[in-house]
Amino acid sequence: MGAGHQHGQSHSHGQVPQQADRGMRARLLIAFGLTAIIVLAQAVGSVVTGSLALLTDTAHAVSDASGLLVALIAATMMLRPPSSSRTWGFARIEVIAALGQAALLLVVGTYAAVEGIRRLFEPAQVPGTELLVFGVIGLVANVAAIAVLASSRGANFNMRAAFLEVLNDALGSVGVIVAAIVINTTGFQQADTIAALFIAALIVPRAFSLLRETVRVLMEFTPKGVDLDEVREHILALEHVRDVHDLHASMIGTGLPVLSAHVVVEDRCFESGHAPRILEEVRACVKEHFPVSFDHATIQLETTALRDQEAASVRHA
Structure with missing residues (x-):
């Protein structure tokens, strides 16, 4: 401390609080496993039915699965202690992970919107019963993942992004189920496309919100x-x-x-x-x-x- 200077700092860098714990990692691992099941089931369903809504929800589930995998890796890296070359450890990795997830969601949402508008004028024939079965499978798995992540959703950016992705995917599954019921009862094939646009509408605003918040941190606002x-x-x-x-x-x-x-x-x-x-x-x-x-x-x-x-x-x- 030089003459004329005083420095006040309440913690040394070695005392940076950990942003994730083993419980969070376990929950992320379970949620990732459930989402991987959703991806496989809905991918098969989109091929069998030709449904845009199910295809969009599958793409969303792929985004969820990759985002959860990134979140799992980030949660693991964040447990590594600070050092003289990394004075804050990996505290910011959760922000970078959330930024990547937001970007993935924007890509999926944009694709769903563009393809959905095209299919409004060129509706495909979608079997409602098969669509309903795969929609229910997706919803059940998503609800299970939501239950796993709910208690930690406010812990940090990383966990919040993971929870939002699974929640949005669950809402997308609801849209698929509603579309299947409408197609079965009325024969209105555009219901599938409307469901796809509904899923896109769920994805994009939340992705922008998460993107804005993570950029604020990275820009040190x-x-x-x-x-x-x-x-x-x-x-x-x-x-x-x-x-x-x-x-x-x-x-x-x-x-x-x-x-x-x-x-x-x-x-x-x-x-x-x-x-x-x-x-x-x-x-x-x-x-x-x-x-x-x-x-x-x-x-x-x-x-x-x-x-x-x-x-x-x-x-x-």
């Missing part, structure tokens, strides 16, 4: 619920604080918000030994006024002269 202008105002309101600069806040992963700031205080605070007290006041201020718990906060206290030196070095860089 300010966490939701935090206004950095307000943070700056609250810190500036503290006694002896003269300026706040290089103020940043972002998310490493779920439950890991970080904040850093350079806080300029009066020179006499370093001479009187009052600087550590100001450091604690700054940390308490941030903790009190904002909903995000910045357990990883780095606050650097500095003199006016040091601030001016930093500004000059930036200008001449």
